[in-house]
Amino acid sequence: MSFLYLSSGDALWGWANALSSSNVAIILVTFALAIMIGLTVRSKTSLRKGKSEKGKVNVLKFHSEEEVAVGLAKYIADLSAKFIEENGCFSVVLSGGTLVDTLRKLLEPPYINSIEWSKWLIFFLDERVVPLNHPDSNYKLALDGFLSKVPIPKSSIHAINDKLSPERAAIDYENRLKRLVEKGTLRKSGGSDFANFDLMLLGMGPDGHVASLFCWHFQRFEKTRWVTSIKDSPKPPSQRITFTFPLINAASEIAMVVTGEDAADAVKIALRETKSSSCCFPLPVEKVSPIGKLTWFLDSDATSGYHR
Numbered sequence: 651m652s653f654l655y656l657s658s659g660d661a662l663w664g665w666a667n668a669l670s671s672s673n674v675a676i677i678l679v680t681f682a683l684a685i686m687i688g689l690t691v692r693s694k695t696s697l698r699k700g701k702s703e704k705g706k707v708n709v710l711k712f713h714s715e716e717e718v719a720v721g722l723a724k725y726i727a728d729l730s731a732k733f734i735e736e737n738g739c740f741s742v743v744l745s746g747g748t749l750v751d752t753l754r755k756l757l758e759p760p761y762i763n764s765i766e767w768s769k770w771l772i773f774f775l776d777e778r779v780v781p782l783n784h785p786d787s788n789y790k791l792a793l794d795g796f797l798s799k800v801p802i803p804k805s806s807i808h809a810i811n812d813k814l815s816p817e818r819a820a821i822d823y824e825n826r827l828k829r830l831v832e833k834g835t836l837r838k839s840g841g842s843d844f845a846n847f848d849l850m851l852l853g854m855g856p857d858g859h860v861a862s863l864f865c866w867h868f869q870r871f872e873k874t875r876w877v878t879s880i881k882d883s884p885k886p887p888s889q890r891i892t893f894t895f896p897l898i899n900a901a902s903e904i905a906m907v908v909t910g911e912d913a914a915d916a917v918k919i920a921l922r923e924t925k926s927s928s929c930c931f932p933l934p935v936e937k938v939s940p941i942g943k944l945t946w947f948l949d950s951d952a953t954s955g956y957h958r
Protein backbone atom coordinates (compact mmCIF):
# COMPACT_ATOMS: atom_id res chain seq x y z
CA MET A 651 0.00 0.00 0.00
CA SER A 652 2.76 2.45 0.93
CA PHE A 653 4.00 2.53 -2.66
CA LEU A 654 0.64 3.91 -3.78
CA TYR A 655 1.41 7.13 -1.91
CA LEU A 656 4.92 7.67 -3.19
CA SER A 657 3.80 10.49 -5.46
CA SER A 658 2.89 12.59 -2.46
CA GLY A 659 5.87 14.26 -0.72
CA ASP A 660 4.20 14.31 2.72
CA ALA A 661 3.17 10.72 2.57
CA LEU A 662 6.65 9.75 1.46
CA TRP A 663 8.24 11.66 4.33
CA GLY A 664 5.85 10.08 6.84
CA TRP A 665 6.42 6.64 5.36
CA ALA A 666 10.18 7.06 5.48
CA ASN A 667 10.11 8.28 9.07
CA ALA A 668 8.06 5.30 10.08
CA LEU A 669 10.77 2.95 8.90
CA SER A 670 13.20 1.60 11.43
CA SER A 671 16.83 1.20 10.31
CA SER A 672 16.34 -2.56 10.05
CA ASN A 673 13.42 -2.00 7.66
CA VAL A 674 15.67 0.23 5.56
CA ALA A 675 18.25 -2.52 5.47
CA ILE A 676 15.62 -5.07 4.34
CA ILE A 677 14.40 -2.72 1.60
CA LEU A 678 17.95 -2.06 0.39
CA VAL A 679 18.71 -5.78 0.27
CA THR A 680 15.43 -6.40 -1.58
CA PHE A 681 16.28 -3.70 -4.14
CA ALA A 682 19.78 -5.09 -4.59
CA LEU A 683 18.39 -8.60 -5.12
CA ALA A 684 15.82 -7.31 -7.60
CA ILE A 685 18.56 -5.51 -9.57
CA MET A 686 20.75 -8.64 -9.55
CA ILE A 687 17.89 -10.87 -10.74
CA GLY A 688 17.06 -8.32 -13.44
CA LEU A 689 20.66 -8.23 -14.62
CA THR A 690 20.91 -12.04 -14.64
CA VAL A 691 17.73 -12.40 -16.69
CA ARG A 692 18.98 -9.69 -19.10
CA SER A 693 22.36 -11.26 -19.57
CA LYS A 694 20.84 -14.73 -20.08
CA THR A 695 18.52 -13.29 -22.73
CA SER A 696 21.34 -11.52 -24.52
CA LEU A 697 23.51 -14.64 -24.38
CA ARG A 698 20.73 -16.62 -26.00
CA LYS A 699 20.25 -13.87 -28.57
CA GLY A 700 24.01 -13.69 -29.15
CA LYS A 701 24.16 -17.40 -29.82
CA SER A 702 21.27 -17.49 -32.22
CA GLU A 703 22.36 -14.32 -34.02
CA LYS A 704 26.03 -15.28 -34.20
CA GLY A 705 26.60 -16.99 -37.50
CA LYS A 706 24.44 -18.68 -40.04
CA VAL A 707 24.81 -22.43 -40.56
CA ASN A 708 24.13 -23.91 -43.96
CA VAL A 709 24.19 -27.69 -44.51
CA LEU A 710 24.79 -28.75 -48.11
CA LYS A 711 24.33 -32.46 -48.82
CA PHE A 712 25.65 -33.95 -52.06
CA HIS A 713 25.34 -37.48 -53.43
CA SER A 714 29.01 -38.07 -54.02
CA GLU A 715 32.44 -36.72 -53.14
CA GLU A 716 32.73 -35.63 -56.81
CA GLU A 717 29.63 -33.43 -56.38
CA VAL A 718 31.08 -32.01 -53.16
CA ALA A 719 34.20 -31.03 -55.13
CA VAL A 720 32.05 -29.32 -57.80
CA GLY A 721 29.93 -27.44 -55.22
CA LEU A 722 32.98 -26.44 -53.19
CA ALA A 723 34.75 -25.00 -56.24
CA LYS A 724 31.78 -22.78 -57.09
CA TYR A 725 31.41 -21.64 -53.48
CA ILE A 726 35.12 -20.74 -53.26
CA ALA A 727 35.17 -18.99 -56.65
CA ASP A 728 32.14 -16.88 -55.67
CA LEU A 729 33.74 -15.91 -52.35
CA SER A 730 37.03 -15.12 -54.08
CA ALA A 731 35.27 -12.69 -56.43
CA LYS A 732 33.27 -11.13 -53.57
CA PHE A 733 36.18 -10.59 -51.16
CA ILE A 734 38.56 -9.37 -53.90
CA GLU A 735 35.95 -6.85 -55.01
CA GLU A 736 35.40 -5.70 -51.39
CA ASN A 737 38.98 -5.74 -50.06
CA GLY A 738 41.38 -6.30 -52.96
CA CYS A 739 42.50 -9.73 -51.73
CA PHE A 740 41.20 -13.11 -50.54
CA SER A 741 42.69 -14.78 -47.46
CA VAL A 742 42.26 -18.55 -47.46
CA VAL A 743 43.23 -20.97 -44.69
CA LEU A 744 43.87 -24.59 -45.71
CA SER A 745 43.65 -27.82 -43.67
CA GLY A 746 45.53 -30.99 -44.43
CA GLY A 747 43.92 -34.36 -45.08
CA THR A 748 41.62 -35.03 -48.01
CA LEU A 749 40.61 -31.39 -48.35
CA VAL A 750 43.39 -30.52 -50.79
CA ASP A 751 42.19 -33.20 -53.21
CA THR A 752 38.60 -31.93 -52.88
CA LEU A 753 39.83 -28.55 -54.21
CA ARG A 754 40.70 -30.17 -57.56
CA LYS A 755 37.80 -28.62 -59.52
CA LEU A 756 39.33 -25.18 -59.00
CA LEU A 757 42.17 -26.36 -61.24
CA GLU A 758 39.76 -26.80 -64.16
CA PRO A 759 37.90 -24.33 -66.41
CA PRO A 760 36.13 -22.03 -65.80
CA TYR A 761 37.77 -21.42 -62.40
CA ILE A 762 41.42 -21.89 -63.31
CA ASN A 763 41.12 -18.96 -65.75
CA SER A 764 38.52 -16.80 -64.02
CA ILE A 765 39.84 -16.65 -60.45
CA GLU A 766 42.22 -13.77 -59.65
CA TRP A 767 44.85 -16.04 -58.13
CA SER A 768 47.37 -13.23 -57.72
CA LYS A 769 45.10 -11.73 -55.04
CA TRP A 770 44.97 -14.89 -52.90
CA LEU A 771 46.79 -15.17 -49.56
CA ILE A 772 47.33 -18.70 -48.27
CA PHE A 773 47.66 -19.80 -44.63
CA PHE A 774 47.72 -23.16 -42.86
CA LEU A 775 45.08 -24.00 -40.26
CA ASP A 776 47.38 -26.60 -38.77
CA GLU A 777 50.72 -27.97 -39.76
CA ARG A 778 52.81 -30.94 -38.90
CA VAL A 779 56.20 -29.86 -37.50
CA VAL A 780 58.34 -31.61 -40.10
CA PRO A 781 60.50 -30.19 -42.90
CA LEU A 782 58.38 -28.50 -45.55
CA ASN A 783 59.49 -31.07 -48.14
CA HIS A 784 58.58 -34.04 -45.89
CA PRO A 785 55.72 -36.29 -47.10
CA ASP A 786 53.80 -35.49 -43.85
CA SER A 787 53.92 -31.72 -44.37
CA ASN A 788 50.55 -30.04 -45.05
CA TYR A 789 52.46 -27.37 -46.97
CA LYS A 790 53.92 -30.02 -49.28
CA LEU A 791 50.52 -31.67 -49.66
CA ALA A 792 48.95 -28.34 -50.64
CA LEU A 793 51.87 -27.35 -52.86
CA ASP A 794 51.94 -30.62 -54.80
CA GLY A 795 48.17 -31.02 -55.11
CA PHE A 796 47.03 -27.43 -55.57
CA LEU A 797 49.30 -24.44 -54.99
CA SER A 798 51.92 -25.33 -57.61
CA LYS A 799 49.16 -25.51 -60.22
CA VAL A 800 47.79 -21.98 -59.77
CA PRO A 801 49.56 -18.61 -60.15
CA ILE A 802 49.49 -17.59 -56.47
CA PRO A 803 52.69 -15.61 -55.75
CA LYS A 804 55.12 -17.55 -53.54
CA SER A 805 55.32 -14.57 -51.19
CA SER A 806 51.55 -14.91 -50.55
CA ILE A 807 51.88 -18.49 -49.29
CA HIS A 808 52.54 -18.38 -45.56
CA ALA A 809 54.19 -21.65 -44.53
CA ILE A 810 55.43 -22.31 -41.00
CA ASN A 811 59.12 -22.01 -40.11
CA ASP A 812 60.10 -25.68 -40.19
CA LYS A 813 63.41 -25.06 -38.43
CA LEU A 814 61.74 -24.37 -35.07
CA SER A 815 60.39 -26.53 -32.26
CA PRO A 816 56.56 -26.88 -32.13
CA GLU A 817 56.26 -24.24 -29.35
CA ARG A 818 58.52 -21.78 -31.18
CA ALA A 819 56.94 -22.46 -34.56
CA ALA A 820 53.49 -21.69 -33.08
CA ILE A 821 54.71 -18.43 -31.50
CA ASP A 822 56.48 -17.48 -34.73
CA TYR A 823 53.39 -18.14 -36.88
CA GLU A 824 51.15 -16.23 -34.44
CA ASN A 825 53.54 -13.24 -34.47
CA ARG A 826 53.66 -13.26 -38.25
CA LEU A 827 49.85 -13.22 -38.41
CA LYS A 828 49.78 -10.32 -35.93
CA ARG A 829 52.25 -8.37 -38.06
CA LEU A 830 50.07 -8.93 -41.12
CA VAL A 831 47.13 -7.49 -39.17
CA GLU A 832 49.25 -4.48 -38.11
CA LYS A 833 50.28 -3.90 -41.74
CA GLY A 834 46.63 -4.12 -42.83
CA THR A 835 47.25 -7.19 -45.03
CA LEU A 836 44.78 -9.10 -42.84
CA ARG A 837 41.73 -7.48 -41.25
CA LYS A 838 40.94 -7.54 -37.54
CA SER A 839 37.73 -9.24 -36.51
CA GLY A 840 34.99 -6.80 -35.45
CA GLY A 841 34.48 -7.87 -31.85
CA SER A 842 38.05 -8.92 -30.96
CA ASP A 843 41.71 -8.49 -31.82
CA PHE A 844 41.91 -11.79 -33.68
CA ALA A 845 42.60 -11.78 -37.41
CA ASN A 846 39.49 -12.06 -39.55
CA PHE A 847 40.27 -14.50 -42.37
CA ASP A 848 37.93 -14.50 -45.36
CA LEU A 849 37.66 -18.27 -45.69
CA MET A 850 38.79 -21.25 -43.63
CA LEU A 851 38.55 -24.68 -45.18
CA LEU A 852 38.21 -27.30 -42.45
CA GLY A 853 38.20 -31.07 -42.54
CA MET A 854 37.06 -33.23 -39.64
CA GLY A 855 38.40 -36.51 -38.28
CA PRO A 856 36.15 -39.45 -37.26
CA ASP A 857 36.71 -38.43 -33.60
CA GLY A 858 35.31 -34.96 -34.32
CA HIS A 859 38.68 -33.17 -34.29
CA VAL A 860 39.24 -30.14 -36.48
CA ALA A 861 42.60 -28.52 -37.20
CA SER A 862 44.87 -30.20 -34.59
CA LEU A 863 42.37 -29.60 -31.77
CA PHE A 864 41.60 -32.99 -30.30
CA CYS A 865 39.09 -34.21 -27.70
CA TRP A 866 41.41 -34.99 -24.85
CA HIS A 867 43.85 -32.13 -25.30
CA PHE A 868 43.77 -28.81 -23.48
CA GLN A 869 44.63 -26.84 -26.64
CA ARG A 870 40.97 -26.88 -27.60
CA PHE A 871 40.15 -24.71 -24.58
CA GLU A 872 42.72 -22.00 -25.45
CA LYS A 873 41.19 -18.55 -25.18
CA THR A 874 43.95 -16.03 -25.87
CA ARG A 875 46.62 -17.57 -28.13
CA TRP A 876 46.04 -17.46 -31.90
CA VAL A 877 48.23 -20.44 -32.67
CA THR A 878 49.32 -23.19 -30.29
CA SER A 879 51.31 -26.40 -30.43
CA ILE A 880 50.79 -30.07 -29.62
CA LYS A 881 53.46 -32.72 -29.11
CA ASP A 882 51.30 -35.81 -28.68
CA SER A 883 48.74 -35.63 -31.47
CA PRO A 884 46.69 -38.85 -31.59
CA LYS A 885 46.75 -38.50 -35.37
CA PRO A 886 50.34 -38.88 -36.57
CA PRO A 887 52.68 -37.17 -36.84
CA SER A 888 52.63 -36.20 -33.18
CA GLN A 889 54.20 -32.72 -33.32
CA ARG A 890 51.99 -30.03 -34.79
CA ILE A 891 50.96 -26.41 -34.58
CA THR A 892 47.33 -25.38 -34.88
CA PHE A 893 45.03 -22.36 -35.01
CA THR A 894 42.98 -22.04 -31.80
CA PHE A 895 39.18 -21.79 -31.65
CA PRO A 896 39.08 -18.02 -31.00
CA LEU A 897 41.07 -17.46 -34.21
CA ILE A 898 39.07 -20.05 -36.18
CA ASN A 899 35.78 -18.55 -35.05
CA ALA A 900 36.85 -15.02 -36.01
CA ALA A 901 36.60 -16.03 -39.69
CA SER A 902 34.06 -14.57 -42.10
CA GLU A 903 33.34 -17.92 -43.75
CA ILE A 904 34.11 -21.47 -42.69
CA ALA A 905 33.54 -24.46 -44.95
CA MET A 906 33.43 -27.83 -43.13
CA VAL A 907 34.24 -30.31 -45.85
CA VAL A 908 33.50 -33.86 -44.73
CA THR A 909 33.24 -36.91 -46.94
CA GLY A 910 33.25 -40.64 -46.26
CA GLU A 911 31.36 -42.74 -43.73
CA ASP A 912 34.14 -42.73 -41.12
CA ALA A 913 32.99 -39.29 -40.10
CA ALA A 914 29.22 -40.01 -40.14
CA ASP A 915 28.82 -40.40 -36.35
CA ALA A 916 30.65 -37.17 -35.59
CA VAL A 917 28.60 -35.39 -38.29
CA LYS A 918 25.37 -36.55 -36.61
CA ILE A 919 26.57 -35.21 -33.26
CA ALA A 920 27.78 -31.92 -34.71
CA LEU A 921 24.49 -31.37 -36.50
CA ARG A 922 22.57 -32.27 -33.32
CA GLU A 923 21.04 -35.45 -34.74
CA THR A 924 22.31 -37.46 -31.76
CA LYS A 925 23.97 -36.48 -28.50
CA SER A 926 27.63 -37.22 -27.73
CA SER A 927 27.49 -40.67 -26.15
CA SER A 928 30.85 -41.82 -24.90
CA CYS A 929 32.27 -38.30 -24.72
CA CYS A 930 30.97 -36.28 -21.80
CA PHE A 931 31.89 -32.96 -23.42
CA PRO A 932 31.25 -31.37 -26.80
CA LEU A 933 33.37 -32.67 -29.66
CA PRO A 934 35.92 -30.15 -30.96
CA VAL A 935 33.88 -29.75 -34.15
CA GLU A 936 30.93 -28.55 -32.05
CA LYS A 937 33.01 -25.51 -31.07
CA VAL A 938 33.20 -24.33 -34.67
CA SER A 939 30.95 -21.29 -34.58
CA PRO A 940 32.26 -18.43 -36.69
CA ILE A 941 31.20 -14.80 -36.38
CA GLY A 942 30.36 -15.15 -40.07
CA LYS A 943 28.87 -18.12 -41.88
CA LEU A 944 29.45 -21.86 -41.50
CA THR A 945 28.71 -24.05 -44.53
CA TRP A 946 28.87 -27.85 -44.34
CA PHE A 947 29.78 -29.74 -47.51
CA LEU A 948 28.81 -33.39 -47.00
CA ASP A 949 28.55 -36.40 -49.25
CA SER A 950 25.96 -39.16 -48.76
CA ASP A 951 28.45 -41.38 -46.90
CA ALA A 952 29.14 -38.66 -44.34
CA THR A 953 25.42 -38.07 -43.88
CA SER A 954 24.38 -41.72 -43.52
CA GLY A 955 21.97 -41.58 -40.61
CA TYR A 956 21.50 -37.81 -40.79
CA HIS A 957 17.89 -37.17 -41.79
CA ARG A 958 17.11 -33.45 -41.76
Ligand SMILES: O=C(O)[C@H](O)[C@@H](O)[C@H](O)[C@H](O)COP(=O)(O)O
Nearest residue numbers: 745746747748853854855860861
Ligand atom coordinates in the same frame (compact mmCIF):
# COMPACT_ATOMS: atom_id res chain seq x y z
O1 LIG B 1 46.69 -32.02 -40.76
C1 LIG B 1 45.66 -32.62 -40.47
O2 LIG B 1 45.65 -33.81 -40.17
C2 LIG B 1 44.41 -31.85 -40.52
O3 LIG B 1 44.38 -30.57 -40.82
C3 LIG B 1 43.20 -32.47 -39.88
O4 LIG B 1 42.47 -31.64 -39.04
C4 LIG B 1 42.31 -32.97 -41.01
O5 LIG B 1 41.70 -31.90 -41.67
C5 LIG B 1 41.27 -33.92 -40.48
O6 LIG B 1 41.90 -34.94 -39.77
C6 LIG B 1 40.45 -34.54 -41.59
O7 LIG B 1 41.29 -35.30 -42.38
P1 LIG B 1 40.72 -36.11 -43.61
O8 LIG B 1 40.11 -35.12 -44.54
O9 LIG B 1 41.91 -36.79 -44.20
O10 LIG B 1 39.71 -37.06 -43.07
